[in-house]
Amino acid sequence: MSRQNFHNLDASPNANGQLPMLSARGLLCERDERVLFCQLDFDLFAGDIVRIAGPNGAGKSSLMRILLGLSAGFEGQLFWHGQPMAEQIHDFRSQLLYLGHQLGVKGSLSAEENLAWFCPNARPDEIYAALQKVGLKGYEDLLTHALSAGQQRRVALARLFLADKPLWILDEPFTAIDKEGVSELEQVVIKHAQGGGLVILTTHHDLRVPVKTLMLGGQESEMPLC
Amino acid sequence: MLIALLKRDLLLAFRSRGDLLNPLMFFMVVASLFPLAVSPDPALLGSIAAGVIWVGALLAALLSLDLMFKGDYEDGSLEQMLLMPQPAMLMVLVKVLVHWLVAGLPLAFIAPLLGLMLGLADGGFMPLILSLLLATPTLSLLGAIGAGLTVGLRKGGMLMPLLILPLYIPVLIFAASAVQAGVQGTSYLGHMAFLGAYLALTLVVAPLAAAAALRISLAR
Known part of the structure; x- marks a missing residue:
């Protein structure tokens, strides 16, 4: 239980009074008897660009797989448009575009x-x-x-x-992409969010994009750039 | 989406013909080695032909099962398939259909040739073809469960036969004895009825089980 110092996204209500698109309550992920994160709560709204950050092994990919419903090793609840994920799985999947580490x-x-x-x-x-x-x-x-x-x-x-698809979940989308490609992609991501989409991504690139950061492991760092 | 998947998998199968011909080659080699190893005596060969052909077909189907999900697992397409809004069992059914078309159906076409080579009696050809047509889909369906369970393992090749051979045994018994019944000139409809019932059962159960197995394999 060495990694108890989790940090969550600010769950304050959206300025536009919107309901969150994707929410998590009390997420706990355990891998090989090591708790990667626990008590993770967040609300993600349409129009957000959310970067899941953290050092290697902090559970970034594990969190993505939990959100996708591909992982069984977790506790906690997921909500899609305020409804429990288990009841909304068809709706969730038909609105999801996932780009994995494997293409x-x-x-x-x-x-x-x-x-x-x-x-x-x-x-x-x-x-x-x-x-x-x-x-x-x-x-x-x-x-x-x-x-x-x-x-x-x-x-x-x-x-x-x-x-x-309104929801994009992108795992390291910028790997092996050249500089111009990355900046074009950033524009695509911004455009999608402005159009009412939600983008969740992990990357080790420095994004020149206004993002919310969901920090796993490591020290406190909550930086809603705008 | 499912039709797109069917088209894609048939195209992939066509592009990797070599992999698919392996089980067929194996089937033919096994059957053609028997006369050399046992005896060229037509009477003896004729009496074991049904068993030899069916054992060969079963092993050939077993050999090709590994390919059903492996490639898609390794390059990430399997994840994408399980994230489709359509139920995963329909995706499994498409995969099974493609597997049967490229690895099961050809066996039924080649088997009469091998029967001729092994001196199978005239009455045996009809039940041989019918039993292969009726039972090779069952082999693909049951195989999908084993392939789904072992897709994430690096050494699944050894485990899979252990898992699914017990389920294959009834097929082997009834199919081979249907051919024997045909050879002896008695009715083989009862055997066919059993094979048909087994196919109906696996058609309902196997896609569900294989879809669950794939979810377990991916939730490492």
């Missing part, structure tokens, strides 16, 4: 084929436009194992332009 991009499919399965409702011209936006014009028909690590990640990132 889910198949090497033996082309960029276009990969996106066609991620976003089955997207028309081919929309897919081409999205690939152009992430700088992959001309690479649409190449098998993705022939692409570089950064380009493969860009294929996955093209989903941000295709799916119209």
